[in-house]
Amino acid sequence: MNIYKIxxxxxxxxxxxxxxxxxxxxxxERQENNVANYIxxxxxxxNIDVKKxxxxxGRPNVIAKIPGKGGKSLMLSGHIDTVPPYDMVDPFSGxxxxxxxxxxxxxxxxGPIAAMMVxxxxxxxxxxxxxxxxxxxxxxxxxxKGSGIESLIKEWPDIDAVIVGEPTQLNxxxxxxxxxxxxxxxxxxxxxxxxxxxxxxxxxxxxxxxxYIEDVYSKEILKRKHKILGEATINIGTINGxxxxxxxxxxxxxxxxxxxxxxxxxxQVYDELKEIIEKLSVIYPGxxxxxxxxxNDENFPSHLPFCTDENSDIVNSIKKAMKETGVNNxxxxxxxxxxxxxxxxxxxxxxxxxxGPGNLALAHSAHEFIETSELIxxxxxxxxxxxxYCKGGKG
Numbered sequence: 019m020n021i022y023k024i025x026x027x028x029x030x031x032x033x034x035x036x037x038x039x040x041x042x043x044x045x046x047e048r049q050e051n052n053v054a055n056y057i058x059x060x061x062x063x064x065n066i067d068v069k070k071x072x073x074x075x076g077r078p079n080v081i082a083k084i085p086g087k088g089g090k091s092l093m094l095s096g097h098i099d100t101v102p103p104y105d106m107v108d109p110f111s112g113x114x115x116x117x118x119x120x121x122x123x124x125x126x127x128x129g130p131i132a133a134m135m136v137x138x139x140x141x142x143x144x145x146x147x148x149x150x151x152x153x154x155x156x157x158x159x160x161x162x163k164g165s166g167i168e169s170l171i172k173e174w175p176d177i178d179a180v181i182v183g184e185p186t187q188l189n190x191x192x193x194x195x196x197x198x199x200x201x202x203x204x205x206x207x208x209x210x211x212x213x214x215x216x217x218x219x220x221x222x223x224x225x226x227x228x229x230y231i232e233d234v235y236s237k238e239i240l241k242r243k244h245k246i247l248g249e250a251t252i253n254i255g256t257i258n259g260x261x262x263x264x265x266x267x268x269x270x271x272x273x274x275x276x277x278x279x280x281x282x283x284x285x286q287v288y289d290e291l292k293e294i295i296e297k298l299s300v301i302y303p304g305x306x307x308x309x310x311x312x313x314n315d316e317n318f319p320s321h322l323p324f325c326t327d328e329n330s331d332i333v334n335s336i337k338k339a340m341k342e343t344g345v346n347n348x349x350x351x352x353x354x355x356x357x358x359x360x361x362x363x364x365x366x367x368x369x370x371x372x373x374g375p376g377n378l379a380l381a382h383s384a385h386e387f388i389e390t391s392e393l394i395x396x397x398x399x400x401x402x403x404x405x406x407y408c409k410g411g412k413g
Contacts (some may be wrong), residue, residue, distance in 0.1 A: 021405070022343065022398050025140040030397050031119060031390045033060070034132035035112035038121035043102045048076025050098045050158045053128070057098070057135065057156050064139050073158055073169040081170075082154040084142055089149025090331070091176075092407050094134035094400055096127045096183040096374070097160030097167075097358060101382045118387040125376025129388040130183030130396060131156055133375060137400035141410070150408035153177060160358055167358040168319060171365045179332040179369040179407060181400070182359040185376030185388070188345060188395060190336055191353035192371065193325035194360060195247050195277040198287050199312035202227065202295075204259075206304065208268035217266035218304040221259045224270040226302055228254060230294055244279040246325050247352045251277045273312060284320050321356060324363035324370065332369045332407055339402025345395050354378060373399070 040053040054070060054077075061068035061082045070078035080098075100123040103109035109122040119129060138154050153175070157166030184191075204227065206220035231252060239250040252274060259270030276287050291309045299305045311318050326333065328350055340348060353359075355378060359370040375392035404410065 021144045030136045034129045037128040038112040051076040080156040084152040086148040086150040090178045091151040093153035093177045093180045095155040096131040098156045120387045125185040125388040126381035130374035133396035136397045146410040148408040148410045183374030189349045194353040196323035197321040197356045198276045200274040201312045202272040204270045204307040206268045211264045220267045220270040335406035343398040
């Protein structure tokens with residue numbers, strides 16, 4: 019039987035729906051445990067080698083493997099945590115209606131994981147024998163600190179290429195920008211507003227800092243542009259300060275999202291903000307601020323940019339799979355957000371691609387859903403890519 023016909027007989031949409039019905043959002047106790055158990059039992063029941071690796075209590079990664087014969091190896095990878103439901107209505111319904119699967123995690127990224135699971139099952143049930151090993155990993159904690167991918171990297175089995183299934187609408191994303199979340203804490207002197215001349219207003223000082231960022235620095239870094247990933251950016255995401263209107267505030271904390279491109283370094287990102295602070299402290303007496311990582315953790319891992327060569331074997335294998343399965347008009351581009359592929363690219367020798375079903379604009383939203391047709395297409399692309407890259411032949 020044609021291998022894609024085998025895939026069509028497996029209900030990928032139901033598998034995705036089942037996982038959406040299992041909450042695994044940030045800050046839950048034993049957050050990913052139940053969905054990890056579902057995935058583990060799926061592989062175990064289909065006679066695919068699988069294990070759980072506990073990163074924290076009740077929080078395991080799930081790793082599965084179809085062994086090959088020493089050829090090039092591929093991993094299909096995704097995360098099983100989600101952001102909270104926030105203001106979603108019935109976020110864990112897993113409802114399938116009008117060609118859409120609804121619910122938190124449907125596109126980010128339990129839908130893509132379901133497609134990868136079915137791809138593994140299909141290849142295992144077919145008469146295709148891969149030259150190279152085919153791996154699957156479902157990791158925890160991507161939406162927060164990335165402890166799941168860190169744990170996976172510590173026991174990395176030297177895999178040649180990885181597809182991370184974030185929602186790209188099946189476009190081939192060669193990489194993404196680096197990311198740092200930064201805290202700028204501006205300190206002043208607290209006094210009663212009736213004696214404000216004796217104080218230093220931290221919020222006023224923050225305004226001066228933000229004005230410089232908007233008028234000068236943001237325009238400077240926009241000139242730093244990568245041909246695939248685009249330009250460097252800085253976003254002011256949060257600001258918090260003050261106690262009450264009649265008190266001169268002595269603290270104002272700003273949260274920054276800084277996206278950087280190849281040619282920039284993590285150290286440069288922080289050093290440039292420190293230079294701005296030094297400059298403003300000369301211009302404005304009393305200006306005082308400190309720049310740190312938002313998580314205030316010196317050991318917090320880097321989130322560096324990466325971009326895989328468009329002419330690499332993994333990209334050519336994906337393009338061939340798309341042609342074979344009739345998935346047309348897909349772009350080769352950058353991924354707009356951060357993903358675990360960044361850390362994999364930095365810490366291993368694997369060639370990394372981000373490619374999955376679903377629309378990133380719907381991730382984290384109150385109306386998250388995924389097109390069921392894309393789930394089916396993604397499954398076939400993952401199957402075809404594995405056969406092309408790992409050189410599958412009839413057993």
